[in-house]
Structure formats: structure tokens, C-alpha cells
Amino acid sequence: MKQLLLFFGIKKNDYILISKTIFYVFFLFIIAVNGCTTFRDIAKNIALNFSEMKAVKSKVHNPVKDSVHLSMLWVGHATVLLQMDDKVILTDPFFTNNIAGIQKRVIEPGMDLDDLKKCDLILISHSHFDHLNYGTLGLLEDKFPEIDLVFPEGMEDFMPGFNFTFHRLRKAGLNDTVFIGESRIIKGIKVTTVKAYHWGGRYGLDGLIWGYTAFCGYMIEYHGMTVYFAGDTAYDRYAFKYLGSKYSIDLALIPIGPCKECEKTGNVQHVYPKGALKILDDTKARLFVPIHYGTLFEKSDTPDEPKFVLQDLIRNKPEYNDRVNIVEIGEQIVIK
Numbered sequence: 001m002k003q004l005l006l007f008f009g010i011k012k013n014d015y016i017l018i019s020k021t022i023f024y025v026f027f028l029f030i031i032a033v034n035g036c037t038t039f040r041d042i043a044k045n046i047a048l049n050f051s052e053m054k055a056v057k058s059k060v061h062n063p064v065k066d067s068v069h070l071s072m073l074w075v076g077h078a079t080v081l082l083q084m085d086d087k088v089i090l091t092d093p094f095f096t097n098n099i100a101g102i103q104k105r106v107i108e109p110g111m112d113l114d115d116l117k118k119c120d121l122i123l124i125s126h127s128h129f130d131h132l133n134y135g136t137l138g139l140l141e142d143k144f145p146e147i148d149l150v151f152p153e154g155m156e157d158f159m160p161g162f163n164f165t166f167h168r169l170r171k172a173g174l175n176d177t178v179f180i181g182e183s184r185i186i187k188g189i190k191v192t193t194v195k196a197y198h199w200g201g202r203y204g205l206d207g208l209i210w211g212y213t214a215f216c217g218y219m220i221e222y223h224g225m226t227v228y229f230a231g232d233t234a235y236d237r238y239a240f241k242y243l244g245s246k247y248s249i250d251l252a253l254i255p256i257g258p259c260k261e262c263e264k265t266g267n268v269q270h271v272y273p274k275g276a277l278k279i280l281d282d283t284k285a286r287l288f289v290p291i292h293y294g295t296l297f298e299k300s301d302t303p304d305e306p307k308f309v310l311q312d313l314i315r316n317k318p319e320y321n322d323r324v325n326i327v328e329i330g331e332q333i334v335i336k
Contacts, residue, residue: 053097053104053105053106053107053108054106054107054108055107055108056107056108056109056110056329056330057330058330059110059111059112059115059330060073060111060115060330060332061112061115062115063081063083063111063115063116063332064083064088064116064117064118065083068083068085068334068336069084069085069223069225069334069335069336070082070083070084070085070225070227070250070251070334070335070336071083071332071333071334071335072227072251072253072289072327072332072333072335073110073111073330073331073332073333074110074289074291074327074328074329074330074331074332075093075094075095075109075110075111075329075330076094076105076107076109076110076294076295076329076330077092077094077130077291077292077294077295077296078091078092078094078125078130078131078231078232078253078255078291078292079091079092079093079094079095079109080229080253080289080291081111081116081332082220082227084189084220084222084223084225084227085222085223085225087120087121087187087188087189087222088116088118088119088120088121089119089120089121089122089123089189089220090119090121090122090123090140091122091123091125091218091229091253092123092124092125092130092131092132092133092231093122093133093136093137093140094109094130094131094133094136094295095109095113095133095135095136095139096133096135096136096139099129099130099133099296100129103129103130103296103297104296105295105296106294106295106296106297106303107294107295107303107329110328110329110330110331111330113139113140113143116143119140119143119144119147120147120148120187120189121147121148121149121150121186121187121189121191122137122140122147122148122149122150122164123149123150123151123191123218123220123229124149124150124151124152124155125152125196125215125216125217125218125229125231125232126152126155126196126198126200126214126215126216126231126232127155127157127158127200127201127202127212127214127215128201128202128232129202130296131231131232132155132158132159132202134160137149137162137164138162141162141163141164145163146163146164146165147164147165148164148165148167148186148187149162149164149165149166149167150167150169150184150186150191150218151166151167151168151169151214152168152169152170152171152181152193152214152215152216153168153169153170153171153214154171154200154212154213154214155168155200155214156168157212157214158202158214167184167186167191169181169182169184169191169193169216170182170193171193171213171214171215171216172193172194172195172216174213176236176238176239177238178195179194179195179238179239179242179243180192180193180194180195180243180246181193181194181195181216188222189220189221189222190219190220190221190222191218191219191220191221192218192219192221193216193217193218194216194217194218194219194228194243195216195217195233195236195239195243196215196216196217196230196231196232196233197233197234197235197236197239197268197269198215198231198232198233198234198269198270199212199213199215199269200212200213200214200215215231215232216231217229217230217231217233218231219243219247219249225250225336226247226248226249226250226251227249227250227251227252227253228243228247228249228251228252228253228254228283228285229253230252230253230254230255230279231255232255232269232270232292233255233270233271234266234267234268234269234270234271234275235265235266235271235275235278235279237278237282240278240279240282240283241282241283243282243283244282244283244284244285247283248284249283249284249285249286250285250286250287250335250336251285251286251287251288251289251335252279252280252283252285252287252288252289253289253291254271254276254279254280254288254289254290254291255270255271255276255290255291255292255293256271256272256273256276256290256291256292256293256306256307256309256310257270257272257292257293257294257298257300257303257305257306258270258292258293258298258300258306259272259273259300259305259306259309260300262300262305262306262309263309265278272306272309273290273306273309273310273313274309274313276288276290276310277310277313277314277320277324280323280324285323286323287322287323287324287325287335288323288324288325289325289326289327289333290306290307290310290324290326293305293306293307294306294307294329295329307326310324310326311326
């Protein structure tokens with residue numbers, strides 16, 4: 001872009017302004033395409049920027065413990081700190097206060113990054129702003145140099161030059177009958193990409209127009225334990241029944257938002273609470289912890305609306321008493 005503008009005789013000091021103008025025109029085009037809902041969401045987040053984030057009442061200051069076989073701590077949104085014996089894993093890490101300077105957190109991160117003394121692996125499910133958070137990756141790069149980071153093929157177009165040890169894994173194909181991608185053993189942890197139904201790109205519209213397909217879920221296996229991190233996904237009974245037949249899942253981290261009509265199963269890009277329970281049933285996971293809600297203002301009028309709907313769905317259903325654990329942001333539970 002810089003060379004092109006200079007070729008046409010545009011002054012060196014002007015190309016930054018022109019580049020910003022192009023960006024804002026593109027941004028306004030996205031707003032126009034998405035309609036009134038986008039204006040409403042932006043207005044909410046602008047208002048939120050003048051308010052204080054809700055504090056997490058009692059943070060865990062020693063998240064990594066010697067005696068834990070399997071535990072999880074929900075940092076917020078899709079960020080979970082997993083401990084599997086001596087291995088510590090972060091999913092879609094998001095510790096900053098804002099996403100792309102537009103969306104501000106409703107509640108602060110559920111853990112202080114300064115309290116994390118060890119991290120072996122980072123998993124990124126896709127390249128959207130709320131999952132691939134550059135600010136957080138910069139903080140992790142400073143704290144844990146050359147840490148291993150896994151992402152699905154095609155996402156390299158959106159990965160800046162961080163000082164991580166990158167692992168680009170082949171994802172499950174677009175073919176509806178291929179539900180498992182590539183497995184790789186990293187520091188003794190077996191990581192496998194599995195099918196997700198979402199969309200790629202970075203800015204929303206670019207993924208829809210140019211058809212980026214860099215998105216996936218993960219199976220994480222270590223010392224006889226299996227954790228399923230779904231990333232962002234819609235529901236497909238064939239895919240999840242297949243995963244349930246191939247894996248013995250101890251813990252499933254499944255999104256339940258964003259949703260506007262939260263009583264439905266979901267849409268072509270996300271599952272809602274009812275869809276998440278279908279994934280739980282199909283995969284036969286021993287425990288399901290819902291994520292991807294409560295951190296940002298998205299589709300519903302309250303960030304916790306998906307949780308309230310899920311609570312209504314499982315009320316008076318004893319088959320879910322021991323299989324669904326709705327944790328709070330900042331809460332850590334020990335599964336084994």
C-alpha cells in the first residue's frame with residue numbers, strides 16, 4: 001500500500017491518513033451490511049467504555065498445583081486454563097481489557113496473568129478477534145518465550161511474527177464425513193484437530209467473502225485423560241456422535257453463546273444452550289462446562305442470558321446433575 005501511494009505522488013506523511021480512511025470506509029461498509037444489530041452492539045460497547053468492569057470476587061492466585069490430576073479455571077469467554085498432571089494449557093487466551101479497541105470486557109479476567117508461573121501449550125481455535133487476541137499473545141510471549149502454540153492450517157495469514165514455537169495442524173476437511181484432522185504430540189501432550197462448524201477470517205466479512213476455513217476444535221489427551229475444547233461451532237449430530245464413538249471424554253468445554261433467541265438449538269455458526277446439551281449427549285462426555293458467554297456484550301441483552309437458559313433446560317433433569325457444571329468466571333474446579 002505504501003509503495004502504491006508513493007508511486008502516485010502522495011506525500012509520505014499522508015499515506016497513514018489515507019490508509020486509516022480506507023479502513024474506516026471498510027468498517028462502515030461492514031456496519032451497513034450487518035444492519036441495525038451492529039449499531040446496537042457498537043453503542044453498547046461505547047457506553048461500556050465509560051463504565052468500570054465488574055470485578056472477580058475471589059481470584060485464584062495459585063492456579064497450578066502439585067497434586068492435581070485434571071483441573072480447569074475459567075478466565076472468561078473461551079479462555080480456559082487447563083492442568084493435566086504436570087502440563088498447563090491455555091485455550092484461546094484473552095487477558096486484555098478490550099478486543100480490537102471496540103469491545104470491552106463486562107467483567108475482568110478471572111485470573112491475573114502474573115499469577116501464572118507455568119504454561120506448556122497454547123491452543124488457538126480460529127482467527128476472530130475474541131479468540132486470537134494479539135495483545136494477550138504479546139504478554140504471553142514476554143512471560144513464556146518460545147512457548148508452543150497450535151493453530152489450524154490457513155490461520156497463518158493472521159499470525160504476526162511472535163516468538164512462539166508454532167505448530168500448524170491440518171484441520172478436518174470440508175467433507176461432511178471427515179470429522180478428525182491431524183494429531184501431533186507436543187511435549188508429551190497429544191493434540192488433535194476435530195471438526196467445528198463456524199467461519200474463518202479476521203474481520204467477519206472477509207471470512208464470508210473469501211471463504212477462510214481456518215477453524216477447528218481440539219481433543220487434548222495426556223496421561224489417560226481427554227479434554228474436548230470445541231472452539232466456536234454449530235451443531236451437527238453426525239460429527240459429534242462420531243467424536244463420541246472415538247474418544248472417551250473426561251471434560252468438554254463447549255460454547256453456549258452468543259445467542260439472541262437462546263431457546264433455539266443454534267444457528268449455522270454457533271450452538272446455543274440446547275445445542276451444547278446435544279453435543280454433550282452425542283459425545284458422551286463425563287462433564288460439560290459451558291463457556292463463551294458472560295464476558296462481552298454480544299447478541300442477548302445480558303451477557304449471562306445463555307447461562308440462565310441453560311439452567312432452565314437442566315432444571316428437574318437428573319441425568320444432567322453430575323454432568324453439567326456451570327462455573328463462574330475466575331472459578332477453578334478439580335475434576336480428578
